[in-house]
Amino acid sequence: MQKTAFAIKGNLFYSADKDHLVSLPSGYLICEDGKSAGVFERLPAGYEGIPVEDYGDSLVIPGLVDLHLHAPQYGYRALGMDLELLDWLNINTFPQEARYADLSYAEKGYRIFTEDLAKGATTRACVFATIHVPATELLMDLLEKTGLKTMVGKVNMDRNSPAYLCETDAAQSLADTEWWIADCEGRYQNTVPILTPRFTPSCSDTLMEGLGKLQKRTGLPVQSHLSENRSEVAWVKELCPETGCYGESYDRFGLFGGDGCPAVMAHCVYSAGEELDLIERRGVFIAHCPQSNTNLASGVAPVRTFLDRGLRVGLGTDVAGGFSASIFRAMCDAVQASKLRWRLSDDSLKPLSMQEAFYLGTLGGGAFFGKVGSFEKDYEFDAVVLDDSGLRSPMELTPEQRLERVIYLSEESAVAAKYVAGCKIKG
């Protein structure tokens, strides 16, 4: 079969690694069968005559990756931010999530969510739904149509949850989950189910054990929360006195990475010592969610430590602990939070640079989806074209400076086009 190739032209940027940003002004980025064939100053031999979409002076970057957000919480983002995690869940979150038992409400909420997500610079996301299978499938149907590549989780919770948002028992929770996974099979090109125990406090051992077995059988990825807030960490210690750290409460059931179990854990604000060792050993991804951790006054995760140890880290918006669904904003928040952490509590950890934050929001998180988040050869062709003409300046700015401004001031620039795995889904 003949390969189909095209190129887009613009000021190209991507992270080679956390310390190196590659920049190619007026460069060509070639797509071949949904993957990058590399970036070039001019079209190389063998590609002469392929279609070229010329984006002029625009900036072109890899699609942004959101490793953690809650779709049903999108409707009340930016509301009731004066609470810490456990109160915030009980007062703001659980009553809202319960409404997703009603499919017509779910359709309203999820339609707004998917439309807005599709408009922004995100191309990949790990998404929590609710415990409700029909609404979760509706969300998957809507996301599928956007062309975004997402992992979506029907949430499991069978204890310590309000009666109106608690599965009957582990058996029902597992049966629903198995039914859902079977029902998803063969149904989606862009959308993958991901096992989603909400967090240890809301999942019984029996449920965790069943999910662990299901993971082993299906090979599905796992997402959950870890060491976000002090009261939560203390609660887990009470609930699982026999585990050495919060992470172990997932690990003992095979839900914490390792061979054949891709796992992403949100927050890790208080992960340290043996928990970080375990994260490293198991190759668990960390979804750093700086805005949520600020809004809920959880704290600031030691991302510098994560990077220095070579852990796998990306960014999450954590809507609606975070009010913004923008990973650009998450990059900016990550840098800012690291500065205040350095200034206010621990000057041994140097603040993050914007280059590092850019890495986190593209290649760092992208790795959870495979070869994603870079323009290097063989990476999936996810690209975002940014029109920053609204960001005027009397200065002559280099493309690098313009990129920095776009990240900080993303709300003033526009996503002019967006490609996911070689398909143009916007622009």
Added chain:
Amino acid sequence: MQKTAFAIKGNLFYSADKDHLVSLPSGYLICEDGKSAGVFERLPAGYEGIPVEDYGDSLVIPGLVDLHLHAPQYGYRALGMDLELLDWLNINTFPQEARYADLSYAEKGYRIFTEDLAKGATTRACVFATIHVPATELLMDLLEKTGLKTMVGKVNMDRNSPAYLCETDAAQSLADTEWWIADCEGRYQNTVPILTPRFTPSCSDTLMEGLGKLQKRTGLPVQSHLSENRSEVAWVKELCPETGCYGESYDRFGLFGGDGCPAVMAHCVYSAGEELDLIERRGVFIAHCPQSNTNLASGVAPVRTFLDRGLRVGLGTDVAGGFSASIFRAMCDAVQASKLRWRLSDDSLKPLSMQEAFYLGTLGGGAFFGKVGSFEKDYEFDAVVLDDSGLRSPMELTPEQRLERVIYLSEESAVAAKYVAGCKIKG
């Protein structure tokens, strides 16, 4: 002479004080000769038949007040954020400000700045220009035309500054300042000169003394910087060994508030003890600039202390230490920074609520301009109409909830109309 009156109708909000947000859904706000005649559920006797602009379901709030920003820095906001204050000044700021000696460059930069400021929700601002009189007057001319009410300062700096951005000596700096003030006389309706010693390190005692005398003679207000960064505070201590605190380095020359000397000092991150006493005694306004203080890793000012002591506080964007020129963003940043301060370094100071931040960005800062920042009777009629229809939700939201969302997500809503002192300048 007959009074001219009109009303606008919408969901009205304003702060009665820092603890009380007044809300009047579908209310009437009456303007009479540029001032508020109050808010009403229906048009009261004596006002029947006046023109009413009906903004339907929109939110209407007092114009926002920016107590501290640097117009010449607007062109490079969001660039080079990886430095602390003193390096940031030398590397990023001073070379840029020097370019404002060139009027054609100044025109480019200041035109962009004024156009963007006019578009947003700000109605009043205290603005630093540069040392250059012609460019400062150009800025004032441009601001005057927008209809915004601003105080603009030609900056004074005669020491510890690079040769390319340093006035020859105190005599020249003072002569230029006097010439500038005389030249402004009778020229503006909306624009007021404000004395602007950059900060103690860049102003000799002779210059400060001269400015103090000039202040006494003219009664002009004063703006400057105070206790922003640890190295800066240490430097002032070295430069002025005889003063008990940084604030005293202004106060001893009559440039720190008190009778007939309205003064606003930006930052006050490290103001404490006798400096706070002096601020209180002199009625000095504090411009809290949370984003700048985060970007330059300066720290977080103890705003809770300021409020508890009844000090006068408002918000500043401090463009370009801050990258955003939005006071909505400053409200959000103020809440967030206070949460991290509480969590990371001092849990004796309760985080700010959004209601308090709204007060700071309206009435708190507005008081520096007189009766400004409220819809109560006799306040100047500054009003902003906000269209939040882009912020969709499946929930039914109260007007209060919509206001909270608009503040956090201001970049996704729009300023539909803006009034300053009774004049409609936008919409």
